[in-house]
Amino acid sequence: MMSILRNNGKLNFYLKKDVPSYDINNRDSNKHVHFESDRYDTFIGQDRASIEAIRHELDQYRLKVEGLNHELRELSIKSSAKDERINELKHEIESLKKEHDLVVHANNQLRLRARELESNIGSYDSVANKSSLTISSLQKDIKEKQDQILELQSRIRTHMEDRETSERKTDNLYKKLQELFSQLSVTLGTDYGQPTTATFDKVMSRVADINAENTLLKGKMIKIEEINRSLESECQSNRATLQQMSNQLNLFDHNNVNHRLQIDSMRAERDAALHDKETIKQELETVKSRLDSVQKAWQNTRSELDQRENRFTSHELHLKQLENDSLYNKS
Template sequence: MASSNYMFDRELGSARAIINAYSNVPLTQQPQYNTYLGSYGMSSQLPYTTTFTNFNYLGYGTGSTESIESKKVLVDLQGQVRLLKKELENRDARVLELTSMKDAYKHVHFEPDRYGSTHDLRETTIKLAAKDDRINELKKENDLIIHANYQLRLRVHELESNVNSYDSVSNKSTLAISSIQKDAKEKQDQLLELEARVRTHMEEREASERKMDVLQKKLQELFAQLSVTLEHNYGQPSAASFETVMSRIADINAENILLKGKLVKIEDTNKLLEKEAQSNRATIQQMANQLQSHVHYNINHCLQNDTIKAERDAALHDKETVKTELETVKSRLDSIQKAWQNTRSELDQRENKYSSHELHMKQLENDAVYVKSCFNAFKQQIGQMLSDGYVKVEPKEEEIKQKIQLLMQSSRERGIIITNLENQKEQLTKQLQAQIDINVLENAFTSLSDEDYEVVMKHVRELLDLDPHQESSKHDPKIETMWAVVSAFNK
């Protein structure tokens, strides 16, 4: 039993030492040669070739999928190693509980090495995570700087387009002002022509009125002459005077015919003059209406000219403000370009740092490949160590887990057997002690009398701490020894 426990402890100790030695290798260590320790401590060439991937300008390599897969495999292997370590710790605790009282001369302890190696592994993983965070921060800062430069370029293009639009608006306003001035000149010429035509019509009207006055005077003179010639005062010319005149001039037909012809001519000319006067009045009214419409149109054009001049002044003011803004924007653009150059230099420095980080990442990937190969060698060694003459364990995780589970199950069964044996040993020791007590009492109390027997029984009760008036259970060991003593005396 002791030899089997010793062999089992030896196997578990060797497996724990191998796991602690190969699972806590620092990831930042760059090996000089691709070698690993064999089962006998000798170095041998690893069965793989290191590969290098080409990285482009942005830092994305062609072998990113392989590195991601290798990282995933490494993380899975680290989790499995942690689980195995936890199981080994539990088993160590159980074995220490079982063997702490028996193996008192054991001086080999692996706890400090294991804790030191786990501490190194945690430190390396924390450093690797910090470096990954720093790389992600640098990438984010680079993206933000590129986005800011793009927004500044868009702002410059917008300002240039606004300047071009202001220039086009000012050119259009000058063209509109020149066309409106031409229209105003044409309207002024038309107004002058209309005024000249109105003046000519007024002169013609005045001439026709003068002709009417002259004819009226001639008619009055004619009546005066008739009154003088006919020696009759007819007064002012009227219808009655005409009748009297007609009756009076009936005698003088020759002169009357001449006078009739003259009168007919005068009437025709009078009608023509009236018609001309009416037509002149109508034309004068039309010309007045046209003059009023032209005056309103001229006033509207003047107002439009004033508004256009105000808009032109505002456009010129806006142009000056835009020029000042353009100068400020140019100065800002110069400062932005300087800042951009500074940021570009900083970006170059950060790209250099990023390239150095990429080289470091390559080294870490190579270390991961090395760790993977070491882990495969470790699995082979564990398989060799767990295999025996009856069962050969392949270097696979499932078979290793199954073998370890079998070992754990066997250790649990052995622990159960040990506990059962310990319980049996305690029962046997109790029975042996009771038999020894009975034999001693039989040998000691055979020659006693009844009084001495009662005294001795009282003394036995006091020694066994039994209350004579207290009822105890039948399974109490003290009661059992007491009954054994009584049965011995009865015998």
């Protein structure tokens, strides 16, 4: 009983403490899933084993008590019937003894009377013959009564032996009942003393209380099993989520490897492009220097062309001036 109360206390403690905390932490499906499930599985397995063991032990004790009570009632009924039969036989024996005493007394009187008659044989032949017939009949009756007495004595001995056997069985059953009461006292944690009707009623009341507690524990076990099933379903969903996330992680790793390969390839291409850029830059510097020299040459050429154009313009003006002068001179 104490172990049942302790297990019940543990159960209430975990139901009040651990289950709400799990409901709060359940917002994140990746936190404490396996830990909570394993702890509930271990706790439920231990409580279930202890409750089943106590239930099995109580059922065995109940069956033993019922069997012993049934045997005790049967033996009590048989003992009462045999006691009644023994009392009847005792009354019959007493009545037969009284009849036997009366017959013996009558026989003694008849013998005295026969002796008196024998002293007067001559005169009482007819009476003697009648007396001898009466004596023989009485002796026959006495013999029959003695046979009946012997039969009744043998029957009484048989009943006494049966009664002794029943008493031995009753004593054995009483000892077994005492042992059962002591075991129940140890198991239930209550000293019931000697097995009597009152203590038996107390034990049956206690068994009824234990059955009620067992019913409550069954209800709590059903709730715990429902919680366990919900936790298992959540664990399965979490496992599926974790498997999906693991697959996504594997895919991400695969893509990451591909991306790294692509990055390495792009880095190689970038290095090659940088090398080409440096080469092109060097070529560009060379072209730029050439372009500068060409531009300088072009500027020099342009300045020469400008100078030539200026000289050509001045020559052309001078020529026009000369033409005008010549026309003027001709006029």
